[in-house]
Amino acid sequence: MSIELKDVSYTYSKGTPFERQALNNVSVSIDKGEIVAIIGHTGSGKSTFVQHLNALLKPDKGMIIIDEVDATGKTSDAKAARHRVGMVFQYPEHQLFAETVEEDIAFGPRNKGFSEDEVAVQVKEAMRFVGLDYDTYAKRSPFQLSGGQMRRVAVAGVVALNPDYLVLDEPSAGLDPASRLRVFREILELHKTRKIAIVIVTHSMDEAAEYANRLLVINKGQLLYDGKPEEIFKEHSAELRQVGLDMPQVYNLGEKLKANGLNLKGDIMNTKALVKAICQAKGWKNAK
């Protein structure tokens, strides 16, 4: 069970003076159960890349294979395969349209051909996941909600599709810190209970280091690195800085603490590791 991209290339506005190659021979395979973070400089091709994961953009060259089905085709198999990949775009709250929150979330499952009973179940489930109380919000207009709540309704609209792969393009952009944390906690819970693959595009190295167990670095339309976040941050910090990316804040903090004489062991890439290292250095018991 995986999404495979094989030698995918994509060019915008082909054949005009505004032609621009956004992806160049990218090959990658994403398996069910992974949490993949994608980082890259603005304009590096991250968004173009994720839009290929469910064949919303058809590659000029190369293949997209979802669960062993060629997803670019017109067959019902291909369509079903594409529907297994849920896609949350940047600022997803801009796609809300229905009169009530419930209707909007039900849009996807209905299109997928679920029965009304199933739709109702999926809507309730999705709302629970994103932390919106069904009785309070179901009958409200999505346009009366706050920005963070609208975002959650939009995410619920995709979660209700019951996807095997969930792709999120900067899910935390423009949210306050508390909502950010919340969005990620919900995504992690979804990953844990449904055992689905999560793909997150992010600008924040901290989010990537904190939540992902695999990291893809994209630069100028090409896949620069693919591996564990800790290893990539450890081994390629200079190159990352060169392509306009940075190290996680936590790492910088750890380095500073080390420089100031605190004897921290190992490389610290996320808060968990930092807490552990400090506890070790100070001889405290890890109190979590």
Next chain:
Amino acid sequence: MLNNITLGQYFPGDSFIHKLDPRTKLLCTLLFIVAIFFANSPISYGILCGFTLLVILVSRLPFVMVLKSVKPIWIILLLTLCIHIFTTPGETILYQYSFLTVTKEGLELGVKMCLRLILLLLFSSILTFTTSPIVLTDGIESLLRPFKCIGVPAHELAMMMTIALRFIPTLLEETDRIMKAQTARGADFESGNIIQRVKNMLPLLIPLFIGAFRRADDLAIAMEARCYRGGEGRTRMHQLSYGSNDYVAFVVIFVLIFGLAFLRWGTKLI
């Protein structure tokens, strides 16, 4: 999905035509259209076609791209041709089938009319190909300014056009994004009957309108915050000025017009 739409089809370049003042280009296009209607003989049509070809060559636009701009009106061309061919009375009958009669005069008139339409369209597309929309509106504003005293809101019109042009790509991009987002949720914009399709468009149109209103609101606030109060006493960043190139262009177009006028009326006088 909407990448193929080229609205405001500006094609950047630095040819003689590109560098002309937008007012020159607008006026010359108008004069050329007048010249088209002076033409009545094969020679004058030949001159017009030759002149258009020359302008395309000088502007260094890809020839095929300019020709493609005729494509959207091929139905009009076909209708014009047919109506003229079948309805013009004349003496020399080329072909007859029951009530349909094709005369030599009709064929000539049809071809002439089509040629006029094609030339008209080609020349105005050269204008839009070589002038960026913003510069074009500047030119229009400047040309309309003298009519202010009879109540033509030149600045307001130009500002509205500029804003509209500015937001076309933004709205297209937004449409594209919402379309993708709804497609990812299983929406189908391409099949079903008419009523079904209109209904299917709602998930696209509603967010699009909401977005457009939000943008309009933001823009109004941003403009007010920067003390925008209409065109009164407003100076501009890019001053338009005529250069020697522009005089050359005017001379050329006037020579063309007088030449064609002479071909039509002057030959009879001699």
